[in-house]
Amino acid sequence: MEYMKIYKEWIENPYFDEETKKELISIKNDIKEIEDRFYKSLEFGTAGLRGIIGAGTNRINIYTIRKATYGLCNYIIKNTNEKDRGVVIAHDNRYMSREFCLETANTLASCGIKAYIFDDLRTTPELSFAVRNLNAIAGVVITASHNPPEYNGYKVYWEDGAQVMPHIASKITDEIEAIKDYSKIPTLTDDKKELIITLTEKYDTDFIEAVKSQVIRKEVIKEIGKDFKIVYTPLCGTGNVPIRRALKEVGFENVLVVKEEENPDPNFSRIKYPNPEEKGALKRGIELAKKEGANLVIATDPDCDRVGVAVKTTSSDYVLLTGNQIGGLLTNYIIEGLKEKDLLKENSVLIKTIVTSEFGSTIAKANNIEVIDVLTGFKFIGEKIKSFEENKDRNYLFGYEESYGYLIGTHARDKDAVVTSVLISEMAGYYFSKGISLYEALIELYKKYGFFKEETISLTLKGIEGLEKIKQIMTYFRENELKSFNNINIVCIKDYLNEIDNLPKSDVIKYFLEDGSFIAIRPSGTEPKLKIYIAVKGDTEKLSDEKLLGIKSNIDDIINKLL
Numbered sequence: 001m002e003y004m005k006i007y008k009e010w011i012e013n014p015y016f017d018e019e020t021k022k023e024l025i026s027i028k029n030d031i032k033e034i035e036d037r038f039y040k041s042l043e044f045g046t047a048g049l050r051g052i053i054g055a056g057t058n059r060i061n062i063y064t065i066r067k068a069t070y071g072l073c074n075y076i077i078k079n080t081n082e083k084d085r086g087v088v089i090a091h092d093n094r095y096m097s098r099e100f101c102l103e104t105a106n107t108l109a110s111c112g113i114k115a116y117i118f119d120d121l122r123t124t125p126e127l128s129f130a131v132r133n134l135n136a137i138a139g140v141v142i143t144a145s146h147n148p149p150e151y152n153g154y155k156v157y158w159e160d161g162a163q164v165m166p167h168i169a170s171k172i173t174d175e176i177e178a179i180k181d182y183s184k185i186p187t188l189t190d191d192k193k194e195l196i197i198t199l200t201e202k203y204d205t206d207f208i209e210a211v212k213s214q215v216i217r218k219e220v221i222k223e224i225g226k227d228f229k230i231v232y233t234p235l236c237g238t239g240n241v242p243i244r245r246a247l248k249e250v251g252f253e254n255v256l257v258v259k260e261e262e263n264p265d266p267n268f269s270r271i272k273y274p275n276p277e278e279k280g281a282l283k284r285g286i287e288l289a290k291k292e293g294a295n296l297v298i299a300t301d302p303d304c305d306r307v308g309v310a311v312k313t314t315s316s317d318y319v320l321l322t323g324n325q326i327g328g329l330l331t332n333y334i335i336e337g338l339k340e341k342d343l344l345k346e347n348s349v350l351i352k353t354i355v356t357s358e359f360g361s362t363i364a365k366a367n368n369i370e371v372i373d374v375l376t377g378f379k380f381i382g383e384k385i386k387s388f389e390e391n392k393d394r395n396y397l398f399g400y401e402e403s404y405g406y407l408i409g410t411h412a413r414d415k416d417a418v419v420t421s422v423l424i425s426e427m428a429g430y431y432f433s434k435g436i437s438l439y440e441a442l443i444e445l446y447k448k449y450g451f452f453k454e455e456t457i458s459l460t461l462k463g464i465e466g467l468e469k470i471k472q473i474m475t476y477f478r479e480n481e482l483k484s485f486n487n488i489n490i491v492c493i494k495d496y497l498n499e500i501d502n503l504p505k506s507d508v509i510k511y512f513l514e515d516g517s518f519i520a521i522r523p524s525g526t527e528p529k530l531k532i533y534i535a536v537k538g539d540t541e542k543l544s545d546e547k548l549l550g551i552k553s554n555i556d557d558i559i560n561k562l563l
Contacts, residue, residue: 003038006057010038015183016063020055036463044068044173046377047163050144050153050526053096060096060152063182065103068154070185071176072138073111079171082137085159086114086197090127091142092238092303093264094152097121100142104154109195110186116197121264123238123304125416126207128161130199132413133206135159143303146275147527149267161413162382166504204242210411211246211419216337218251220430225251228429229294232421233258233285235274236265237302242418252425256292258284268302276301276308276404279320286310286318296428296438300417306404307417309424311438324454324535325442326424327352327400328359332445333427334398334408335367344397349388351381351399354496354503354510355520357535359445359452360400366449369397375496375506376522378405382413402454402533450537453544455552457532458524459559470523470530473562477509477521486550489514517547519555532559 011021027033037056042049042064049068051060076083089104091097098121105115116134124141131139139157147153156164156172164172179185215221230247232255234240240262247255260269261284268274275281276299285297289310297310297318309326310318321329331350338344350364350371361371374380381399388394389410400406405415408423428438436444446452461469484490492512499505508522517536524531534551538544 001035003035006038007034010055013183020061020063023055039464041177044071044169044176046166046169046525047379048140048153048155050147050151052150053152060100060154062099062103065100065154066107066185067179067182068176069104069107069140070111070179071172072140072156073108073113074175074178075168075172076113076137077111078175080137082159083111083113085135085137086116088116088127088130088134088136088139088199089142090118090122090124090130090139092124093121093236093266094142094144094302095149095266096152097142100152100154104140104142105196106188107185109192110188112192112195114195114197116199118199118203121238122204123242123418124155125305125412125414125418126204126242128157128412128414128416129207129210130203131157131159132161133203138164141303145303145526146273146277146301146306148273153526157414160382160386162386163377163379163414165379165383207411207418208242208246208249210409211242211416211422212250213411214409214419214423215250215426216334216341216343216423217426217430220433221251221426224429224433226253228252228296228425228432229254229256229292230425231256231258231285231289231292231294231297233261233282233297233299234304235271235276235281235299235301236261236263236268237274237300237304238264239300239304239417239421240264242304243298243300243421246418246422247425250422250426252429256288256294258288260284274302276306277323282308282310282320289318295432296425298421298424300421301404304417305415307406307420307424308404309438311428313437313439319439321438321442322454323400323402323404324357324359324452326404327356327402327406328363328445328452329427329438329442330400330406330408330420330423331360331398332363333423333430335364335369337430339367345395347394348397349384349394350397351384353377353380353401354508355522355531355533356400356402357452357454358516358537359449362449362452363445364397370394373501375503376401376508377525378407378415381407385410385413402456446541450539451541451544452535452537453541453548454533454535455548457534457552457555457559459530459532460528461530462528466528469563470528473530473559474507474509474521474523476558476562482511485511485513485517485519486547486554488517488547488551515547517551519551
């Protein structure tokens with residue numbers, strides 16, 4: 001068994017530290033655990049690594065971080081001749097994040113590549129901004145986004161500030177896989193320590209100013225800034241300082257923060273999933289909002305690139321908006337606001353992912369705005385922004401994905417919860433000034449454009465067996481010619497493994513139904529999950545709810561039989 005051989009090597013090799021060996025010896029009688037830790041190397045996916053913290057090749061630790069960084073170094077040195085431009089590194093609040101940041105910096109410097117680091121944790125969007133602001137060749141963020149506390153990760157960005165595209169990621173992967181002996185990775189020497197540079201507060205200010213420049217109706221914030229009450233939670237992550245600063249500097253004076261979730265905490269104050277998509281993550285925020293009579297609740301994930309929203313309904317309760325609902329609301333608000341200010345540029349384009357609902361695109365098209373669909377992953381939105389700037393044929397309006405990621409402006413090339421929090425607050429404040437809530441504004445949009453409803457089914461299937469189950473389910477949907485879901489006929493099937501619609505190859509199957517609904521199925525690129533997206537549209541809310549329930553029940557029956 002190859003994994004036992006590698007396990008023993010880690011225990012016996014003097015290169016690995018005693019703490020690592022002690023951890024591995026403690027599992028010597030747990031063959032299944034040894035297998036899971038060593039049956040493969042932690043995969044460098046489309047943007048980097050993500051895994052459980054611990055000893056082993058299939059875990060994230062100082063050794064797998066060194067190996068990934070050395071692979072990145074080798075790619076930069078061999079393919080760019082740009083190593084003098086350096087690499088920017090940021091990290092979140094997770095266990096080992098600072099240590100992994102410093103390991104990354106040390107390995108870069110040991111290879112003669114300048115490493116820019118911050119003095120403490122910073123958001124992912126600020127990293128994206130800093131890469132371009134410093135004219136760096138690449139960037140790295142140490143984060144596992146909204147995963148549970150036992151996870152951490154390593155995301156790689158390229159010179160345009162977006163996550164590395166697949167063709168670069170595959171070559172970095174080749175360099176990483178070519179490293180067979182950890183002890184051959186260079187270590188930092190005294191003469192190269194000067195290559196590690198700590199960034200000053202100037203770069204924080206530059207980022208905040210870029211965020212503030214996206215405000216559309218400054219006069220509205222000035223009018224309601226004292227009265228409009230916002231509850232904010234960073235979910236113990238990186239968002240607390242930049243979001244509170246940005247909100248304050250644009251004029252929101254009444255911002256309350258959830259105390260239990262205000263400061264960085266690798267345990268996330270016992271939040272099971274620090275994910276703004278989950279209602280449980282906003283529980284304390286909603287409780288504080290009810291107590292204080294707040295108008296809006298905002299939550300950002302640990303690395304502050306996703307944002308969730310809860311709004312007061314007509315019954316004074318609070319409801320969590322979906323990512324698609326937030327995207328549709330922002331699409332409408334941005335278009336109307338820019339039109340009002342005579343700032344809407346010709347050839348403006350909305351960009352969304354193929355698993356995002358048609359709510360926002362319907363609004364955009366009704367306003368003669370072009371809509372472009374891209375694969376799941378915000379890097380593909382960043383790629384389009386770069387293309388627009390190079391070709392000067394289109395103007396980026398707004399980009400988003402259903403999983404609570406949005407970007408207003410082009411200061412960053414990844415989803416940015418800082419600028420989005422400011423724009424959501426401005427939007428909610430605008431409707432507040434008109435005497436209606438954000439929830440009521442959503443209902444009005446539904447009445448005008450149709451009632452769009454969506455649900456995502458996430459199946460967590462861990463380990464070797466889970467990976468095989470995911471493959472089996474994808475094979476079933478590919479090989480069986482389904483005719484309908486919930487008695488609604490399928491009119492088109494798109495298998496994105498076939499590189500259709502001018503998009504790169506991707507493991508996604510999408511069914512289009514005759515009533516305008518769709519179902520999309522794909523494995524997650526960052527977690528051991530299979531994701532199934534259901535999106536429907538109806539003339540009434542009741543009709544949409546019935547369609548959604550029927551299709552979900554149909555899919556549940558299929559999946560239960562397969563599992």
